[in-house]
Amino acid sequence: MSEPAVHTPRVFSGVQPSGALHLGNYLGALVKFVALQNRMECLYCVVDMHAITQPQDPRLLAAQTREIAAAYFAAGVDPEKAIVFAQSAVPEHAELAWIFNCVARLGWLDRMTQFKEKTGKNKERASVGLYTYPVLQAADILLYRATHVPVGEDQKQHLELTRDIAAKFNNDFAAPDFFPLPEALIEGPGARVMSLRDGRTKMSKSDPSDQSRINLLDDAETIAAKVRRARTDAEPLPESPEGLKDRPEADNLVGLYAALSGETPAQVLQRFAGKGFAVFKPELADLMVERLAPVSDRMRRLMADPAEIDRALARGAERARALAAPILAETKRRVGYLQT
């Protein structure tokens, strides 16, 4: 196989099965996955190899992997169109990651802010896997020569590293254009959903407070209660988005309303200008329930039949391996491995 001069558009993205999915994952990732599947060839992976970079209960990991797959399908990802699979079912990811571990430089990884955020002062006790996590992510993407990667804003730096690895491989192995330099698709109203308890930190699976996030499987009462208790300020809503500056909590709630209703924040504010949160919050909660209830209902129905999910994932892994095999084989040839 020779290097394609121009790469065919192809989408790759992944979500870790490391806890319950939340509204940030839904808006930052799943909604975009669905929109892209009609326009390009898409691969959506459940990245269980990434999940074990931090401690996981082995009794839960498989169930969580199925749960993420169920969330993909429930959000509207169509297994006939997109390739949906579990990362560990395609060992080529680990093989390419090793080669990329030898391409990436320590200095590049030392700059990764997510590693620093996840480890804090406890760096010495972090797994080596957590450190080299972004290299595995680069392998995920480049194993399929993916050109577009829909993710939330927190993944921007990992995508820059992916491009650096692709460029260095192409350069070191005299193969210009062998790997594409993939682009992050971050734009969109839900690219950075913030915690309901603190408008300056992102909504996250790992936040110790469940009140900080809306989980995809929360019921209507729980959603309403979390929105009611969400932190806000005492001011009424402003007339335009400029008035949300320095009001991170208000900005987040208006942004969520806009993302869920398909309006712009300016349009939302036109309707709610001058009104207080006592009026706005119940409307936001209703909208959330209206949008999320059908997704969580479908998710629960799918999870009731784990064998069916496993069949869909097995089929996806087969299709993924067929795409990956020739690209990995050519990569190994370029590295100089003996061809068998």
Ligand code: AMP
């Ligand atoms: P993770 O839960 O870290 O595996 O993230 C899965 C996907 O959801 C990635 O594309 C993230 O960028 C995205 N994501 C996670 N948290 C948020 C958030 N608070 N706002 C927007 N996107 C998010």
Ligand code: TRP
């Ligand atoms: N690091 C991503 C996250 O935490 C998950 C991920 C792993 C991913 N491999 C990927 C995302 C490849 C996009 C492409 O959200």
